[in-house]
Amino acid sequence: MQGVVSGIGYREERAAGLACVWRAALPADAGGPFRQRVVPDGCVDLIWWGRDARITVAGPDTGPAPAELAPGDRLFGVRLRPGTAAPVLGVAVDAVRDARIPLRELWGDEAERLAAAADPRAALLGAVRARLAGPVDPFVPALVAGLGAGSVREAADALGFGERQLRRRAAAAFGYGPKTLQRVLRFQRALGMARAGRPLAEVAYAAGYADQAHLAHEVRALGGVPIRSLL
Secondary structure: OEEEEOOEEEEEEOOOOOOEEEEEEOOOOOOOOEEEEEOOOOOEEEEEEOOOOEEEEEOOOOOOEEEEEOOOOEEEEEEEOOOOHHHHHOOOHHHHOOOEEEOHHHHOHHHHHHHOOOOHHHHHHHHHHHHOOOOOOOHHHHHHHHHHHOOHHHHHHHHOOOHHHHHHHHHHHHOOOHHHHHHHHHHHHHHHHHHOOOOHHHHHHHHOOOOHHHHHHHHHHHHOOOHHHHO
16 A cells, blocks of 8 residues: 655555564654654564664564654664564564664664665565565464364364464464563454444454454554544
């Protein structure tokens, strides 16, 4: 999708194996900074900042997080699907949960070279794809499917794991324990349906909430504001 959000030029593009790649820019004459509420989606972003040629890792969030762009800022981001970031980062994903850290802390000098490349977009995307080239851990899609269909205990049983082992594997792959992961994925399903114009009572039922009040409570907890304000 593409468009302008509150003065920011923002564009997302599909990319095989990724949630998306995206660009954002705030005009130099914007008159002041732009602040955006970022809500949990289970993804990890690697973000190149044109202002000072640096790359930042934005880990999976457990609640709303503010992001600020200054006039003249240009950004490019690679968004990793839930459960796919560990081989790219080289660490368990819970090490970057709710964090914004320089990529150089994980990749060392390579991150500096990528940030300063003549085409940092292509360089960063190529480096990410190289790290994603290995086999997909079958645990990742199996856990997502299990949590979408039933409880954490049912998902653990289906995978043949004890709940403690499931928590450890989920935290390493997604950055969250399975219960938090389930909440985040359900929250994003609900937002998608609400953005498509479905009535909130219908959204609550279809997304797996007990009722509309449960949906409202979870949206406030994860998004920080009522769902209509968030949309």
